[in-house]
Each structure stands twice: as C-alpha cells, then as structure tokens.
Amino acid sequence: MTKAICVTRRGALQGAAGAAAACATEGAGMADELPPWRRYAPPGSGATAPELEHGEISEADGWRRYNAAIEEVRELILTSPLTNHDPQTRAEALAILPQIQAQAYLLAVAPRQDYPRFYLHEYFDPSIFSYNLPNPDFVYRTAFLDGRRIYRIVGRRGDCAWVNFQAFNSFSGVGNANPRALGNWDIDGFVDDANGELEIFVGGPQRERNWIPLDPESRNNWLLVRHLVYEGQSLPPLRIEAADGLRPDTMILSEGELGRRLALGGEIVKYIVTRMTYAxxxxxxxxxxxxxxxxxxxxxxxxxxxxxxxxxxxxxxxxxxxxxxxxxxxxxxxxxxxxxxxxxxxxxxxxxxxxxxxxxxxxxxxxxxxxxxxxxxxxxxxxxxxxxxxxxxxxxxxxxxxxxxxxxxxxxxxxxxxxxxxxxxxxxxxxxxxxxxxxxxxxxxxxxxxxxxxxx
Incomplete structure (x- = not known):
C-alpha cells in the first residue's frame, strides 16, 4: 500500500502520523545511549566559541583543535556499527576522512573574502568531492563572502534547465552563534538586459531588483548556487567580484587568523561527519x-x-x-x-x-x-x-x-x-x-x- 504525503504551503507533512509515532517509540532511548558528540543536532544548537567567529587563535592551538577533531571523526568511523556493516562499507567510510580534510582547507582556510571567487571543481566534483550527497544533475558553485562588503555577480542565464541561489550567514551554521538562512532566489526572478547579460548585487543596502542580502555581522557568509543541467545542456558563465571600491585586505593570513581557520576547519569536519551525516x-x-x-x-x-x-x-x-x-x-x-x-x-x-x-x-x-x-x-x-x-x-x-x-x-x-x-x-x-x-x-x-x- 502506498503512502501519500501532502506538502502544504507551510511545509507540513500530513499522513502516516501513527506509523511515525510507532517508529519514534521503537527508537526511544537511542539518543540517550549515544555520547553527545554522536547525537544529531542542527547547527547553532550548541554553544559556539566566540573566537571561531571573529577572534584569533594561536597556530599551535588551532592545529591542536583541528587534529583532535580529525581523531574524533576517525574513532567514530572505526567503531560505529553503521560504518563497519561490511568490508566495502567500512572502506568507503574511511575514505571520507581525507576527503573532508581537503574540504576543511577549502571551506575554512582558503577563502579570501576580499578577493571573491566561485568554487566549482573545488566544492563538489565527480569521484573527488562527493560528501553531502551532491545531486548528479546539479552543478554547484559556492562562494564565501564578508557581510560588510558589496559584491557583484555577472553572467548569463544560459540554456540549463534552472539556476537557484541560496544564501546563509555561515557554512552549515558551523562557527556562528546565530546561524541563519538568508534566502532563496530563482535566476528567472532576476532581470537581465537586452543582450541576456545578468548583473546581481550581493550584500550592502537593499536594492529594488537583482539583489541578494548578506549578514553584515558575519565575515563568512555562504552563497550556494545550484545549476540543473540535463544532458545536452551547458553550464552558464557566472563570475563574482567585489563592487564597493574598498581597498582589499592582504591575501596573507596572520598567524592568529590561520589558527582560527584551522580550528574552524576541524569543527566543519566534525559537524559534517558526526552530526549531519552519521547521527x-x-x-x-x-x-x-x-x-x-x-x-x-x-x-x-x-x-x-x-x-x-x-x-x-x-x-x-x-x-x-x-x-x-x-x-x-x-x-x-x-x-x-x-x-x-x-x-x-x-x-x-x-x-x-x-x-x-x-x-x-x-x-x-x-x-x-x-x-x-x-x-x-x-x-x-x-x-x-x-x-x-x-x-x-x-x-x-x-x-x-x-x-x-x-x-x-x-x-x-x-x-x-x-x-x-x-x-x-x-x-x-x-x-x-x-x-x-x-x-x-x-x-x-x-x-x-x-x-x-x-x-x-
């Protein structure tokens, strides 16, 4: 017998309430049996160290925190019944660790918010970066932006089926005491010129059209772009640049900033594997x-x-x-x-x-x-x-x-x-x-x- 789910305008799920309640009862106590770091919790549900947002951390302390997070994740993979179900499952699970470490660098250490760029191959790429279950039909672009700055995206709509922009004030809420989703925009809601060229402003004062807000309190807003590209279609050109005329900061990180980013990278690794995925x-x-x-x-x-x-x-x-x-x-x-x-x-x-x-x-x-x-x-x-x-x-x-x-x-x-x-x-x-x-x-x-x- 099939089960119908109604997606209401408020996003509520209707139907199968009794079955869901039964499943919840059957699983009662599971969370209590797990150590806290293995329990599922949405971003921002726990305390965030203030220094992870804007402070400085010594390189030695940042490195120590990063390596402690890696060991925590490795211990979970080596001991969990889920990841040790069979030899292939275990091998696949162990392979995520070096992959997520590479992503920790790309997501936390590498961004230079005064010199913005879209990640493409660096974020999700077939057979290389596959964590978080990227959709094979989507090509993802992502950028990390300072909420105090104004940026400009230029490009074209192209022939792909759909392009969607989504903005957050931090990557998955990690390292932010007040994580927020900032909005969701369809590219067809933006206005292009007579030649099909698009210009979209990101951050700064609100504009009447073609505008995506940022959180001015966050130095690491996360912009995620999904492109639905079917066979026979192509990826449209998009690029991003600073547009406020401010003098950019140096691209060289201070030791204190590097330490902060290392610690943040460790938290990203830990959150993705232990909470968002495993728990x-x-x-x-x-x-x-x-x-x-x-x-x-x-x-x-x-x-x-x-x-x-x-x-x-x-x-x-x-x-x-x-x-x-x-x-x-x-x-x-x-x-x-x-x-x-x-x-x-x-x-x-x-x-x-x-x-x-x-x-x-x-x-x-x-x-x-x-x-x-x-x-x-x-x-x-x-x-x-x-x-x-x-x-x-x-x-x-x-x-x-x-x-x-x-x-x-x-x-x-x-x-x-x-x-x-x-x-x-x-x-x-x-x-x-x-x-x-x-x-x-x-x-x-x-x-x-x-x-x-x-x-x-």
Whole structure:
C-alpha cells in the first residue's frame, strides 16, 4: 500500500502520523545511549566559541583543535556499527576522512573574502568531492563572502534547465552563534538586459531588483548556487567580484587568523561527519523510517532553519538500503507533476556514488514509465536488463535519496526485496528491457556528457 504525503504551503507533512509515532517509540532511548558528540543536532544548537567567529587563535592551538577533531571523526568511523556493516562499507567510510580534510582547507582556510571567487571543481566534483550527497544533475558553485562588503555577480542565464541561489550567514551554521538562512532566489526572478547579460548585487543596502542580502555581522557568509543541467545542456558563465571600491585586505593570513581557520576547519569536519551525516542517519532516517529498506520523508521547507544547505524548494525521501549480494530492491512510485525529480545512491556516510561511469541515478527525463504511469526502478549490482537501473556497485548497504522539486504532493515509494534473477517476475510484462548494447551506449553518453561538463 502506498503512502501519500501532502506538502502544504507551510511545509507540513500530513499522513502516516501513527506509523511515525510507532517508529519514534521503537527508537526511544537511542539518543540517550549515544555520547553527545554522536547525537544529531542542527547547527547553532550548541554553544559556539566566540573566537571561531571573529577572534584569533594561536597556530599551535588551532592545529591542536583541528587534529583532535580529525581523531574524533576517525574513532567514530572505526567503531560505529553503521560504518563497519561490511568490508566495502567500512572502506568507503574511511575514505571520507581525507576527503573532508581537503574540504576543511577549502571551506575554512582558503577563502579570501576580499578577493571573491566561485568554487566549482573545488566544492563538489565527480569521484573527488562527493560528501553531502551532491545531486548528479546539479552543478554547484559556492562562494564565501564578508557581510560588510558589496559584491557583484555577472553572467548569463544560459540554456540549463534552472539556476537557484541560496544564501546563509555561515557554512552549515558551523562557527556562528546565530546561524541563519538568508534566502532563496530563482535566476528567472532576476532581470537581465537586452543582450541576456545578468548583473546581481550581493550584500550592502537593499536594492529594488537583482539583489541578494548578506549578514553584515558575519565575515563568512555562504552563497550556494545550484545549476540543473540535463544532458545536452551547458553550464552558464557566472563570475563574482567585489563592487564597493574598498581597498582589499592582504591575501596573507596572520598567524592568529590561520589558527582560527584551522580550528574552524576541524569543527566543519566534525559537524559534517558526526552530526549531519552519521547521527542524522541513525537518529532521524532509520528511526523515522522504522529501519532499513523504508523511506523517511523530509520537506525542505520544514528544515529551512537547519541552515545546512537543504533546499526549501524540495521534498527529500531518504532510505538506508540493505541487501545481500544476489538480491535487488524494486522501487515503485507514481511521479506527481513537478519541476524536477531524481533518485540516486550514496554510501552510508552520504558520499554520492560515482555517476560518471556507473548508472547510479535516474531522473525525470531518463526514467521510463510503464503503461500504468508508474515508474519502477531496480537497485542491484550487475545489470538486470531493465530500463530504470541503480547500480549498487557491489555495495550491500547505503543510502537512496529521492528529490522532488516543485511537487505539491509526493507519494512514498514502495520497496520490494527480491532475488536479482527474479526481478522480471515482479515487473509488468510490458515493462521495457535494455540490451547489453543499449546499456553500453547509455553509459557512454553519460560518461561523455559529464566529462564535457566538468572538463576532464
């Protein structure tokens, strides 16, 4: 039996209240059994050391704090039942540690707010930076900006399906005692000139049009840009520059500022892995869904105050999948009218599985519906010869995430666990199959498109 979820204008979820209550009761006491640092908590829920915002910390103290955070995360990965479910899950989990350390440098140490730039490859990049489950259909740009300054974005709308801007006064609320989401803007709400050129101002006094605010109290506002780019489309040009005429500060960090940023980088590593990823899957997803192979639905508008980058325009359906090597899961859903939807795979610590060389995601344009209008998607390792396939890449444990943008109602997908060799028995007779040659051509198109998009 399918479960309907209503996304109201206020973002409330209706339906399945009894089931949710039962799951919560079943999971009662789980949080109390965990040490505090492993418990899920939204950014800003605990005290933030004032020096992480604007103060100075000695290089030695910053380095000590950074390394202590790394050891804390490593200890969690080495000892948690979730990350030690099986050898592949453990190997994937351990690989996040050096990746997040690289990101700590990029997110905390590297930004020079007086010399702004958009990160592209440095933020999310296929097979390199995959933490936080980036969407294979989105190309992300991000910038870190001083709220006392005024900036200007110039570029073009381009031919991609959609561009969205989202602003926060800090990265995921880390290192800010009063984290805030500052707003969400569609590029089509901005006005371009007769030649299609865009000019958007960021920060400073409010403007009548083409303006994104910043928090003037924050030196590290976070601007996140999502580009929805389907196959055959291209990434539009965008660049950012300071626009207030102020004399820029030196690009060389003082020792006290470097120490502060090192300590902040450690807090970012710790927050992403221990709270936003690990504790959320254990205490929110598994508890609310009632275990593995069941979906938990989150409406972005409900989590807009989490300040961790979730879009308020989307509904997210998240499950932890668990199968044996020769098994498969069949997801079934009737997609509602929406601006965009997709489903993708990740590991247990929210690293997107490779989507350049493997069929690890399906979207509203690639999905093939059956005659009854329903979409059936098969998750397994080894090609099942079906139209809609999610390649588990040998994993038996991980995450499935559905995104629905612009849907007023979403249906909770059903999940059927079967033997991989029996998959066709559970699909309609008219359900379209895919030959080995067709699959090879699909994978070649996928690889060529992303190689061109990311320039590798």
């Amino acid at each position: 959320r899957v254990q205490e929110v997803v598994l508890r609310e869904a009632g275990g593995t192979n069941a979906f938990h639905t989150v409406v972005g508008r409900d989590e807009k105050d989490a300040k961790d980058g979730a879009s308020p325009l989307a509904a997210y359906q998240i499950a932890v999948y668990e199968i044996e090597p020769e098994e498969a899961l069949i997801f079934e859903v009737a997609p509602p009218p929406s601006r965009y939807w997709s489903v993708q795979l990740g590991d247990i610590l929210n690293q997107t599985r490779d989507f350049v060389h493997h069929a690890t995601h399906v979207n509203d344009r690639t999905a093939v519906a059956d005659a009854d209008g329903r979409v059936r998607i098969v998750l397994c390792s080894g090609d099942p010869g079906t139209s809609n396939w999610l390649d588990a890449m040998g994993s038996v444990f991980g995450r499935v995430v559905w995104r629905w943008y612009g849907a007023e109602h979403v249906e909770t997908p059903t999940i059927r666990r079967v033997k991989r060799v029996d998959v066709r028995q559970y699909l309609p007779t008219e359900s379209r199959g895919v030959t080995a040659a067709e699959r090879a051509a699909q994978l070649r198109r996928r690889r060529d498109f992303h190689a061109g998009l990311y320039g590798f």
